[in-house]
Amino acid sequence: MKCKVCKGAAVVQVPRHNANFCPLHYKEHIHYQVERVIKSYRMFSKKDRILLGVSGGKDSMVLWNVLRELGYSVQTVHINVRQGDYFEKSEAVVRKFAEETGADLKVYRFRDIFGFEFESALKFSRKPVCSLCGTLKRHAFNRLAKGLNCDVCATAHNLDDETALLLGNVLHWQMGYLRRQSPVLEAETGMVKKVKPAVRITDREMKDYADLFSIGYVDEKCPYSRGATTHFYKDILNRLEDQYPGTKTYFYFKFIKDLKPSLKEASEDTGDVNHCVRCGCKTLQDGKCFVCALADRIKMSAAGQEAVDP
Ligand SMILES: [Zn+2]
Ligand SMILES: [Zn+2]
Incomplete structure (x- = not known):
């Protein structure tokens, strides 16, 4: 080979690019794929400050290293969501990498940002745990990006994440989600620009990069993760990809390029968009x-509790 x-x-095979690479050129290949997405979707430039949420998983750790080596100005942020081994391990991995590379990292406990524990949020919300965690993190990154003077908020969603999401949205014809699925969401009132620079890289390629260049990451899944459907979709797409290399890229980027713009035109979104009177x-x-x-619900319940308790 x-x-x-x-x-x-x-040392690495990339069938969908019909190529094998030595370590040096594999790195070049991945960096090129990220740079290509950043440029073609006008995500950010070297002048911008990028807020990158890092969980400690392979995707965010690899993207962190790639952006760093490409010379972008990255402010990394880690939110330690709740108590437990997995969360402590994740924080340790992130801190270690920041120390080794001298990177700018800010670590927050969930409570520091929201003023309540994740457990309370879980108790008072009807959302499933993963979706609640995702919603709260997105909200936090938006808020932190503004506070830390960042121009754009990046996440490490990769090609497998995005194609699995697209497949799910297509199978259920989730028109609202389809209209919003994109590598870039431009800034709006109250919302920082959001980008996904890793959308051209697969799970497997992320893992190969991390292993090859000794980027530390937490290999296990979050103990609360219940993404069974997503895993199932990813598995189906991997089987398609094995038979027909390039399927995922075609499925996702053809949608983004040719189908999505027409969805936008026809869009008369359901409901009015408002802005939160408190956080904007x-x-x-x-x-x-x-x-x-x-x-508010959590605060009111705590106040009621105090009034009732002697
Ligand atoms: Zn080579
Ligand atoms: Zn709000």
């Missing part, structure tokens, strides 16, 4: 957004 570029010994973020609710309303 020879490297496509230098004909030296290859975009919301479909009247008055306060989901997160601010949740915070």
Whole structure:
């Protein structure tokens, strides 16, 4: 097996690019794929400050390293969501990498940001645990990006995440979600620009990069994760990809390029878009957004509890 570029010994196979690479050229290949997405979707430039949420999983750790080595100005943020081994391990991995590379990292406990524990949020919200965690983190990154003077908020969603999401949205014809699925969401009133620079890289390629260049990451899944459907979709797409390399790229990018613009034109979105009277973020609710309303419910219940308890 020879490297496509230098004909030296290859260590990684990338069938969908019909190529094998040596470590050096594999790195170049991945960096090129990220740079290509950043440029073609005008995500950010070297002048911008990028807020990157890092969980400690392979995707965010690899993207962190890639952006760092490409010379972008990255402010990384880690939110330790709740108590438990997995969360402590994740924080340790993130801190270690920041120390080794001298990177700018800010670590927050969930309570520091919201003023209540994740357990309370879970008790007072009807959302499933993963979706609640995701919603709260997105809200937090938006708020932190503004506070930390960042121009754009990046997440490490990869090609497998995005194609699985697209497949789910297509199978259920989730038109609202389809209209919003994109590598870039431009800034709006109260909302920082959001980007996904890793959408051209697969799960497998992320893992190969992390292993090859000794990027530490937490390998296990979050103990609360119940993404069974997503795993099932990913599995189906992997089987398709094995038979027909390039399927995922075609499925996702053809949608983004050719289908999505027409969805936008036809869009008469359901419901009015409002802005939260407290935090200013975009919301479909009247008055306060989901997160601010949740915070109020938790506060009121705690106050009631105190009044009842002797
Ligand atoms: Zn090579
Ligand atoms: Zn709010």
